[in-house]
Amino acid sequence: MNADVWLHAGQAVVHHALFPLFLTLAAYAAGNWMYRRAGQSPLVHPLIMAVAIVIIVLKTLGLSYHDYFESTRFLHWLLGPAIVALAVPLYGELKQLGARWRALMAGLVVGSVVAAVSAMMLVLLLGGGVALAKAMSTKSVTTALALVLAQEIGASAPIASTIVLVTGLLGAVIGPWLLPKLAPGDEAAHGMAYGTCAHAIGTSKALQISETCGAFAALAMGMNGLLTALLLPMLMAWWGH
Template identity: 40%
Template sequence: MLSNNSELLSAAIWVCITLLVYLGSLLIYRVLGSRPLFHPMIFCIAILAMLLFYAGVNVKEYQSYTGLLSWLLGPATVALAIPLYTQLNSIKKNGLGVMLPIIVGGALAPLLALIGLYFLPMEASIKLSFLTKSITTPLAIETSQYIGGIPELAVVIVIFTGIVGAIFAASIYRLLGVKSEQAQGIALGTVAHAIGTAQGFQMSQKVGAFASLGLCINGVLTAIILPIIFFLFS
């Protein structure tokens, strides 16, 4: 909690720095041709990490200073319903064709993560943090905490997953011959959450809308189902 004028000033400064760094990263991304490999999140994280290091500010302090930005993740996620609404008729027309891939993809993401990490010498809390890798940050924080993961680590994993999805999605689509905008969007939103959805809007409005659908449905289902599974089998 920020309790005095000095902390409030520090919070205002770091919020402004974060926004300026992101805007600068976005400018670099556009100057370099808006290629996924130069995604603004990559530059933003790298620059902020260096600034925090040289300023002597640890991650917990930075999180307390920029709590407003973290809070805004919730409304930003809800706002994705707007482009989703524009594709409502298409979603109704392709009901099962839309829902089934999201459910299957949402189930496979944590399952493959668990299988891949099962034999590695890691603490259980670290492994559990990977289970929320394909849902958006606000949901990942709450879900990982409930199932015994580490929320801070879950956030890092979520961001990394989203960046990887945004970088390689277009190449994978070309390699596999996936031309359907509906399929591209659903895959991006289901696997690469908000960052993938943002990349989807770079591709087209329709891809972004279906990515929003994948993001929302997969996020809600995972956030509900994972705690239930752990409650039943713990």
């Protein structure tokens, strides 16, 4: 009898509307703990760990992604204010931004175009299909924007979000090794590269490096998302797919 009571209580908790929200927050807290224990290694990024934990729990409990998504829609809404809040560190770098805005914007535009076009060309050259090429074109924007763009251009949203996650992780791993060699001591340029190529995960890594690096990464992430959202549908229309 006691076992039945505990079973029913557990089912009531799992199927409660707030359980997915609790699971998300608990998974991120666990991922953040693992991240600190691993010495802040990008390979153990809290976002990566949280995603893995949520997937394992959903599969184990037999919960659908649709129900999980609907119950955590509030968190998706918070992505907007969170991204806008990244403008706060940029405010302190207005002087440097004003002095270098032409070079920084030119690099941003080139980076946005090259990120999308080169990814698509690489897929097609290696024998991948059009659907995969479309999903790859969204690799350097945030997950929230990639999901919207994927629907607009006819790409697979789950594949696009996975590619975005892998891109951000690679940027956070390779960036600290590569960028100091390409532009020694230029934290503004490093930040622009992180934000343009590795979106939110790269920006998170840039904020750990310095406030300047994080500020320019936040700017690049937002501007790259805007440019990609404007250019990608036009590119697809020109391509004829």
